[in-house]
Amino acid sequence: MSAASALRTPFTELFGIEHPVVQGGMMWAGRAELAAAVSAAGGLGVVTALTQPTPADLVTEITRTRALTDRPFGVNLTILPSINPPPYDAYRHAIVDTGVTIVETAGASPEPHLDFFRDHGVRVIHKCTSVRHALKAEKAGVAAVSIDGFECAGHPGEDDIPGLVLVPAAADALSIPFIASGGFADGRGLAAALVLGAHGVNMGTRFLCSQESPVADEVKRRIVAATELDTNLIFRPLRNTARVAKNSVSDEVVRVLADGGSFADVRDLVAGSRGRLVFENGDLDAGIWGVGLAQGLIRDVPPAGEIVTRVVQEAHAVLATALRGFAA
Numbered sequence: 001m002s003a004a005s006a007l008r009t010p011f012t013e014l015f016g017i018e019h020p021v022v023q024g025g026m027m028w029a030g031r032a033e034l035a036a037a038v039s040a041a042g043g044l045g046v047v048t049a050l051t052q053p054t055p056a057d058l059v060t061e062i063t064r065t066r067a068l069t070d071r072p073f074g075v076n077l078t079i080l081p082s083i084n085p086p087p088y089d090a091y092r093h094a095i096v097d098t099g100v101t102i103v104e105t106a107g108a109s110p111e112p113h114l115d116f117f118r119d120h121g122v123r124v125i126h127k128c129t130s131v132r133h134a135l136k137a138e139k140a141g142v143a144a145v146s147i148d149g150f151e152c153a154g155h156p157g158e159d160d161i162p163g164l165v166l167v168p169a170a171a172d173a174l175s176i177p178f179i180a181s182g183g184f185a186d187g188r189g190l191a192a193a194l195v196l197g198a199h200g201v202n203m204g205t206r207f208l209c210s211q212e213s214p215v216a217d218e219v220k221r222r223i224v225a226a227t228e229l230d231t232n233l234i235f236r237p238l239r240n241t242a243r244v245a246k247n248s249v250s251d252e253v254v255r256v257l258a259d260g261g262s263f264a265d266v267r268d269l270v271a272g273s274r275g276r277l278v279f280e281n282g283d284l285d286a287g288i289w290g291v292g293l294a295q296g297l298i299r300d301v302p303p304a305g306e307i308v309t310r311v312v313q314e315a316h317a318v319l320a321t322a323l324r325g326f327a328a
């Protein structure tokens with residue numbers, strides 16, 4: 001597929017990329033090959049810090065990514081409320097020591113990390129799920145925001161506001177560049193996001209189902225076969241909602257918690273080590289794994305770079321020609 005002509009927005013200008021298409025951080029999937037393929041095609045690939053067991057492993061992964069592309073890429077730092085938090089300080093040092101200048105934060109307020117990143121010339125894209133959190137991040141000094149609608153894989157928050165309202169509401173409120181996330185998989189989505197006032201899109205599920213994504217082929221085949229109906233929202237009663245693939249394990253988690261169970265009753269079912277087995281072995285019922293409603297729009301497993309090119313070309317076409325059919 002030939003390269004798409006650049007689609008410039010305030011977001012692409014800020015981060016020195018060609019197209020406003022970002023591959024969001026993904027636990028177990030956000031590794032060098034995927035991030036580099038997205039960046040090499042002119043988007044912004046993101047390596048997931050906590051997928052690497054130690055900060056030293058993250059240094060190796062960033063070095064591998066840089067060997068694959070000389071274009072900008074970012075690192076995702078997911079800030080989890082946890083009894084035994086990962087050594088965030090050491091991960092932050094791994095990021096800046098390797099010369100990375102773009103970080104995607106998510107999970108909790110980025111504020112405790114911002115002074116450090118600012119002092120080291122890093123621009124932060126904070127991913128959040130509400131306009132109020134986006135405004136808070138803007139006030140705290142992030143460079144850009146990625147706003148995740150209810151459609152998204154992973155944690156959509158508890159407000160349940162889909163992108164069709166969340167994105168223009170964010171556009172009305174924010175002064176810094178922002179991208180729309182959750183439910184985007186093709187050029188129609190990118191065009192819609194731009195029309196709603198965003199400066200680009202962030203995609204997870206679409207890139208999870210690409211050739212460079214390191215997950216088992218069974219997972220990719222399941223995404224292609226699945227529809228927008230095939231996800232579960234787990235942890236709703238615990239107010240820590242996560243959108244995951246519908247399977248026997250997530251069905252069981254929903255049932256146990258709806259029957260009044262506590263986190264302790266589902267702890268083993270939702271263990272990250274079990275979810276990892278899904279991605280490594282392709283056993284789709286080994287555990288829970290994140291996927292979004294966008295799977296209903298995904299029908300193939302192309303190279304990640306082709307996804308970037310295709311999405312941008314299709315957005316150009318929709319914006320320039322397809323809509324003409326509606327003109328009076």
Ligand SMILES: Cc1cc2nc3c(=O)[nH]c(=O)nc-3n(C[C@H](O)[C@H](O)[C@H](O)COP(=O)(O)O)c2cc1C
Pocket residue numbers: 023024025026027029048076078105106107127148151152153154155181182183184202203204205206208289290291292293294
């Ligand atoms: C398998 C998987 C793992 C993810 N892990 C993370 C993560 O560790 N940190 C994070 O900030 N977002 C994570 N996400 C969310 C994505 O970065 C992105 O916000 C989301 O997928 C957007 O919705 P979409 O899937 O509809 O494109 C994950 C998504 C998927 C599909």
